[in-house]
Amino acid sequence: MKVMVQVDRAKIHQDLFFQYVEDPTIVRIEPEWSIVSGNTPIAVWGTHLDLIQNPQVRAKHAGKEHINLCEVLSATEMTCQAPALALGPDHQSDLTERPEEFGFILDNVQSLLILNKTNFTYYPNPVFEAFGPSGILELKPGTPIILKGKNLIPPVAGGNVKLNYTVLVGEKPCTVTVSDVQLLCESPNLIGRHKVMARVGGMEYSPGMVYIAPDSPLSLPAIVSIAVAGGLLIIFIVAVLIAYKRKSRESDLTLKRLQMQMDNLESRVALECKEAFAELQTDIHELTSDLDGAGIPFLDYRTYTMRVLFPGIEDHPVLRDLEVPGYRQERVEKGLKLFAQLINNKVFLLSFIRTLESQRSFSMRDRGNVASLIMTGLQGRLEYATDVLKQLLSDLIDRNLENKNHPKLLLRRTESVAEKMLTNWFAFLLHKFLKECAGEPLFMLYCAIKQQMEKGPIDAITGEARYSLSEDKLIRQQIEYKTLILNCVNPDNENSPEIPVKALNCDTITQVKEKILDAVYKNVPYSQRPRAVDMDLEWRQGRIARVVLQDEDITTKIEGDWKRLNTLMHYQVSDRSVVALVPKQTSSYNIPASASISRTSISRYDSSFRYTGSPDSLRSRAPMITPDLESGVKVWHLVKNHDHGDQKEGDRGSKMVSEIYLTRLLATKGTLQKFVDDLFETLFSTVHRGSALPLAIKYMFDFLDEQADRHNIHDTDVRHTWKSNCLPLRFWVNVIKNPQFVFDIHKGSITDACLSVVAQTFMDSCSTSEHRLGKDSPSNKLLYAKDIPSYKNWVERYYSDIGKMPAISDQDMNAYLAEQSRMHMNEFNTMSALSEIFSYVGKYSEEILGPLDHDDQCGKQKLAYKLEQVITLMSLDS
Incomplete structure (x- = not known):
């Protein structure tokens, strides 16, 4: 406002202004x-x-x-x-x-x-004790001064706090080390008598004087002691040298034995390298030719989003109508409609989320659940959901910088509702991009990994495999095996040609059943196929003889407390054998009389087996391990699990160290390289086959750049890291590790381990830090060490290309969001989602109502009163 000065009747006007600002x-x-x-x-x-x-x-x-x-x-x-x-x-x-x-x-x-x-x-003042009755402490030069007392460190919750002490010896300060009951002062280079003064806060105290005596020449007893100690030291050194000489001879003998063992290992490694190279050359062609043209079993939008938003929950309440007793239904529906109005009020929703996040009992699981429920509840209003998300992210950035956390840590973890909402937002808006573009290379990578892993033995118990990208899941033992072609009877028409299926003679029966199901139903989504556990595998010899093969039966071999699963080799199934998958029979009475079995065929592969019942009863035989053997029996397939402490050293010795098998990791990596490159190139490119860059990516990256500008953050590494944490690490890594979120497939443990290695490489490619590798670096880092620099260049070019693209106006983005809302408006039950969100209101009602009462903006809109109305309507007592 302008300033006017009045002196008596004179008024003075100047070009001065007086400004009122807000109170501090x-x-x-x-x-x-x-x-x-x-x-x-x-x-x-x-x-x-x-x-x-x-x-x-x-x-x-x-x-x-x-x-x-x-x-x-x-x-x-x-x-x-x-x-x-x-x-x-x-x-x-x-x-x-x-x-x-x-x-x-x-x-x-x-x-x-x-x-x-x-x-x-x-807290209480520190209290020091005097230097004894005389008040004088005598010391030698270099000896620390110890001041005893109590309350020297305040008992602050959380610890790790100290007071700033100053201790003067005479006029010179000394270096101080503090504990709860004593203060140690490294005495300065002084001699003579000096006053000691301790200062802390607003108090100072002198415990007395210190007298530092000058050094004196060595006395005769001291000289004798030094001489005796020197003589003993010489005797000790001579004894050590003699012992060392003896140990050296023993070491030479041990070294020769080790050298012989190493020679044997090297010959085995040479064989592994030759096999790996040959497999690498032939398998790439097999994989690419087998995978072309297969249908991709995408999940529908609802199932896909549910798996991302609520992983592990198959039948979530938001998928079905709200279940309310009839006498409460009208009041509850009215309450939820009022609650929906509040949730659609930005002031209320932001206050609601901030209040929940401030509660100590509001766990990480709760944060993710609330974020997912809010996104499902707002599926029909994505423009509003995006506005709320941007405000929450802006608040998160502000808090991160106010707390002086390193800016690169932003969005690294899921510690807030905003971060999980961001993942869900991308899940909603990138579904079309997944189906039209990114899904194909991801599915091809999954198929390539699965097929390559199944070319070699896979341990059904430990999940370890001959072929792997993960060192943790690599079989470190030489497994002899042979590939068999099984002719499988077509389950839909036994008169049609048999289907050839590749299997290994070391496969368990369940593994063989799964390979047959993959071959027979290769274009059928996994959830629509028969399950291996519900099927029996019959080995057919002629028209009459049929043997049901099982993982465990009376022929299962038991040695000590170890029981080995049955394999094709155990049953002596030969190449080109005829097999069939039939529905599992739970009782022998269900079996047609025509399905008789040749007894001689059984005795041929296990002479100890003696069949005494009717022929048909053999089909449904169950494991017949006697109870005394069954208790404490450990099951194994290819490798006995090292977790059992009573395993013999001989068993351990038969395993080869993992570094020797790095060649096999490299062979597997080379076989899959094309599929990894295709996926990374698709995800880090702004130009796609018939598909433009999703608007959501450009819009969110521009938002992060705006936030960086607002906070004067011009470090390109920080901006790069924000974008990497926002999309690749928050969404794409999750999809790469969990392709079952996108496709109707089954992900085995070995496939999961390999995908985790690919996902880690994807994360490393997005990092701005240098990856310094050494001999102790993890094998997955070494595998892709040469590829990561190229991938990093792809990422940098990707972010740069997006930055150069024209900005998306809010009008265009809102139109796009409105279209997405219309397309999927009825995917979730909004009332059920609101009911689930309201459960948190019931738990934290007082805490949520408090800020609504005290905030002026909330008060003007009477949000607290409206929420109390909802609580009353939803109450069980109403």
Whole structure:
């Protein structure tokens, strides 16, 4: 406003302006404690602090006010000296004090005289003991001075806090080390008598004088002691040399034995390398020719989003109608409609989320659940959901920078509702891109991994495999095996040609059944296929003889407390054998009389087996391990699990160290390289086959750039990391590791391990930090060490290309979001989603109502009153 000065009847007008600004505020103080004598530093953060002419800090205790000075450093920061408390002589020194009032005198700002949100605490003053009755401590030069006492470290919750002590010896300070009951002072280079003075906060104390005596020449006893010690040392050295010589001879013999073992290992490694190279050349052609043209079993939108939003939950309430007893249905529906109006109010929703996140009992699982429920509830209003998400992300960035966390940590983890909402937002908006573009290379990679893993043995118990990208899932033992072609009877028409299926003679029966199901139903989604557990595998010899093969039966071999699963080799199934998958029979009475079995065929592969029942009963035979053997029996397939502590050393010795088999990891990696490259190139490209870059990616990246500009963050590494944490690490890594979120498939443990290696490589490609590799680096880092620099260039070019694209207007983005909302409006039951969200209102009703009552904007809209109406309608007592 303009300034006018009136002197008597004269009025003076000048081009001067007087400005009123908002009162200063205090956001945070640190630390929230001092000692009774005060004068410890307190850092204060707030706003408009530079406007105050005489800032002071105050504490009121026992009716008396105590004041100390503050110094303003900037508009948002100042430092104060804690006020001292005046305690009577009869006061107990070991008690913690809480002032009745604690606040700041900032000119005439009344609201800050008392800070309600601080629990400022005064701890007892440190107490020192005197240097004995004489008050003199005698020391030699270099000996530390120890001051004993108590309360030297305040008992602040969380620990790791200390007072700033200054100790003077004479006029010279010394280096101080503090514990709870003593203070150790490295004495300065002085001799003679000097006064010791300790200062801390607003107090100082002298425990007495220290007398540092000058060094004296060595006495005769000291000289004799040194000579004796020297003689003993010489004798000890001679004894050590003799022992070392003896050990050296033993070491030479051990080294020769080790050299022989290493020679054997090297010959085995050479064979592995030759096999790996040959497999690498032939398998790539097989994989590419077998995978072309197969149908991709995409999940529908609802199933896909449910698996991303609520992983592991098959039948979520948001997929079905709200279940409410009839007598409450009308009131509950009315309450949820009112609650829907609140959820669609941005002021309420932001307050609701912030309040929940401030509760200690609101766990990480709760945060993810609330984020997913809100996104399902707002599926029909994605424009509004996006607006809320942007505000939450903006708040998250502000908090991250205010707490002085490293900017690169933003969006690294899922510790807030906003971060999980961002994942869900991308899941909603990138579904079309997955189906039309990114899904194909991801599915091809999954198929390639699965097929390549199944070319070699896979342990049905441990999940370890001959072919793997993961060192943890690599069989470190030489497994002899042979590939068989089984002619499988077509289950839909036994008169049609038999279907050839590749299997290994070391496969368990369940593994063979799964390979047959993959071959017979290769174009059928996994959920629509028969399950291996529901089928029996018949080995047919002629028209009459049929043997049901099982993982365990009376022929299962048991050695000690180990029981080995049956394999094709165990049954001596030969190449080109005829097999059939038939529905599992739970009882012998279900079997047609025509399905008789040749007894001679059984005795041929196990002479110890003697069949005494009717022929048909053999079909449904169950494991016949006697109970005394069954208890404590450990099952194994190819490799006995090392987790069992009683395993013999001989078994351990038969395993080869993992480094020797790195060649096989490299062979597997080379076989799959094309599929990994195709996927990465698709995800890190702005130009796709018949598909443009999704608007959601450009829109969110531009938003992050705007936030960086707002906070004056011009470090390209930080901006790069924000984008990587936002999309590749938050969404794509999740999809790569879990292709079952996108496709109707089954992901085995070995496939999961290999996909995890690919996902880790994807993450490393998005990192801006240097990857320094050494001999101790994990094998997955070494595998792709040469490829990651190229992948990093792809990522940088991808982010640069997106940055150069024209910005998307809010109008265009809102039109796109409205279209997406219309397409999927009825995928989820909104009432059920609201009911699930309301359960958190019931749990934290008082905490949620509090901010709604005190916030002016919420008060104007009567949000607290409206929420109370909802609570009343939803109450069981209503």
